[in-house]
Amino acid sequence: MLSARARLFAPWWLLAQRRQNILLLAVDDLNTDLGCYGHPLVRTPHVDRLAQHGIRFDRAYCQYPVCNPSRTSLLSGRYPERTGIFDNQTNPRSKLREAVFLPEYLRRQGYYTARVGKIYHDGMDGPDDWDLSLNPRPDTAAGTRGEGRNLTGGKFAFFRWLAAEGTDEDQPDGLIAKEAITILRQQRDKPLFLAVGFRKPHDPYIAPKRYYEPYPLEMIRGPEHPADDESDIPPAAYPPVRHNLGPLEGREFRRAYYACTSFMDAQLGKVLDASGLASETTIVFFGDHGLHLGEHGWWNKVTLFERSTRVPLIVVGPQVRDRGAVCRRPVELIDLYPTLMDCLGLSVPSGLQGASLRPLLENPEASWSRPAYTVVTRGNKLGRCLHTERYRYTEWDEGRLGAELYDHASDPHEYRNLVNDPRRRETVLELKRALAGVP
Numbered sequence: 001m002l003s004a005r006a007r008l009f010a011p012w013w014l015l016a017q018r019r020q021n022i023l024l025l026a027v028d029d030l031n032t033d034l035g036c037y038g039h040p041l042v043r044t045p046h047v048d049r050l051a052q053h054g055i056r057f058d059r060a061y062c063q064y065p066v067c068n069p070s071r072t073s074l075l076s077g078r079y080p081e082r083t084g085i086f087d088n089q090t091n092p093r094s095k096l097r098e099a100v101f102l103p104e105y106l107r108r109q110g111y112y113t114a115r116v117g118k119i120y121h122d123g124m125d126g127p128d129d130w131d132l133s134l135n136p137r138p139d140t141a142a143g144t145r146g147e148g149r150n151l152t153g154g155k156f157a158f159f160r161w162l163a164a165e166g167t168d169e170d171q172p173d174g175l176i177a178k179e180a181i182t183i184l185r186q187q188r189d190k191p192l193f194l195a196v197g198f199r200k201p202h203d204p205y206i207a208p209k210r211y212y213e214p215y216p217l218e219m220i221r222g223p224e225h226p227a228d229d230e231s232d233i234p235p236a237a238y239p240p241v242r243h244n245l246g247p248l249e250g251r252e253f254r255r256a257y258y259a260c261t262s263f264m265d266a267q268l269g270k271v272l273d274a275s276g277l278a279s280e281t282t283i284v285f286f287g288d289h290g291l292h293l294g295e296h297g298w299w300n301k302v303t304l305f306e307r308s309t310r311v312p313l314i315v316v317g318p319q320v321r322d323r324g325a326v327c328r329r330p331v332e333l334i335d336l337y338p339t340l341m342d343c344l345g346l347s348v349p350s351g352l353q354g355a356s357l358r359p360l361l362e363n364p365e366a367s368w369s370r371p372a373y374t375v376v377t378r379g380n381k382l383g384r385c386l387h388t389e390r391y392r393y394t395e396w397d398e399g400r401l402g403a404e405l406y407d408h409a410s411d412p413h414e415y416r417n418l419v420n421d422p423r424r425r426e427t428v429l430e431l432k433r434a435l436a437g438v439p
């Protein structure tokens, strides 16, 4: 340990050396169907292990329920209206010239920055983000063969599952874990920022067949909801094209998603074994947005329902006082950038709109007045919502295309839209004002 006096006079590189390493673990399209989030079937021992060593945020939300806008908001620390990124085609740098993205900022602060797999949406990295960026893909054919099918008769290409031949390393995520481990084992004189982006459970639902085995089809139930669930949902709440799966196809879809989740979890486990859950490393694990598995009659993301906007988020690090704790405060992915800066003792660059979660890392019950905020587009109209500790309140085109209020205290699955309930009038007015105030 350096004494306070020695620290004062130590050269910057020695101090930089003493900074915590950071392991950022991003998972594509991962909803909260995980062991530690209470799912009765899905096996995720390594995500669960991470949660036991850190703090699990039970009410974490993405800013936009699609890859590029969600990741752009997280990495720039700005809400979608500020980034101007609402789709997977627009490069963030074309809109956000003044922002310093998280990897580039850490690199400027003396970090060695490495990226393996999908952190930005593919192709959206900036020229100054990374010392090393790797995008491993298998050059073998075994992982493309096996038993599987398209669940829509080929109508929608992405509704495809495959219980593949070959090993983990015949799949991109197996190679991503392998490259991450190599980087973790290298000695270097700078602190490390390693960002690992797993590609599953994003479609197509391909995993080595042994990850399908814990999920025999007879164990998998289809989605259950009240028959009239959709009667109080504004049409704008759904994207324009619906893909209705039959009962058998729906169960196959769920099984494949669970298998891909367990496959990702096994790759995560390898990376955690190599990194250790060492106290000098801060680990952040998250999904970029959730996914419906047939709930509310929908089989994708791009909605503002809990299934699509709520994400797993786990933080492990020296700031976490109560290991294994659960925090129920509403938090959001744009909070991660200021949180990391706070934990590292670095100043934040200008323009960040999130809040440091450090008070919650130290005390998960700390008071917290910020709701989380998510937005989605419908053509040139916006749907915007707030997630408070109890409610989700949503306006479609400022209410012109409908509004929703769900009370998660009594209705966690969001079956009853209470926005027109006269007994909720005060709540609606209060949330309406709060939503109008989001910058």
Ligand SMILES: [Ca+2]
Binding pocket: 028, 029, 066, 067, 202, 288, 289
């Ligand atoms: Ca995604």
Ligand SMILES: [Ca+2]
Binding pocket: 228, 229, 230, 231, 232, 233, 414, 415, 416, 417
């Ligand atoms: Ca309903």
